[in-house]
Amino acid sequence: MNPIPKFCIISKGKMDFIYQKKKILLTEIIMLEANANYTYFHLLNGEKVIISRTMKLFDNLLKDYAFTRIHRSFIINKSHLKSYDAVKECILLSNDLSAMISRRKKRILKYTVDFREILWEN
Incomplete structure (x- = not known):
């Protein structure tokens, strides 16, 4: 039997995990920093x-998966996206976490996210 690579995505039915020393359910990840x-x-x-x-x-x-890089320091799970603050140029996520978005990535994100699902604040 082949050992599990140190970092990989494991699919079990409809649940996907990232494996390190413990399994982390992908839907439980809000963002990476x-x-x-x-x-x-x-x-x-x-x-x-x-x-x-x-x-x-x-x-x-x-x-x-439902993740996108919005800045050189942040990858977000798009399913946890709540709103966008244009003044601060940041995104609000679940658990009141926020992440800065770069100008270039903001344009890309507009094409990959269904805007009807989130609130874009000015």
């Missing part, structure tokens, strides 16, 4: 998991 060579996973239960890998690894792993 970069800090040098570490990535923080912000989860729905308020937990913050730190992993000693760069965002590039997770950007490649999660690009086929």
Whole structure:
């Protein structure tokens, strides 16, 4: 039997997990935040998991799911997107988390998100 790679997406029925030392349900991930060579996973239960890998690894792993990179320091789960504040140029997510969005990524996000689902504040 092949060992599970250190970081991979595991699908069991309709649930997808990211595997590190423990399984993290993808729907439980609100956002990923970069800090040098570490990535923080912000989860729905308020937990913050730190992993000693760069965002590039997770950007490649999660690009086929409901995740999108909105800044060099943030990857968000689009299903947890609540609103956009145009003045502060940031996005509000579940659990009152917020993330900055770059100008270039803002244009891309407008084409990938159903705007009827979220509130765009001016």
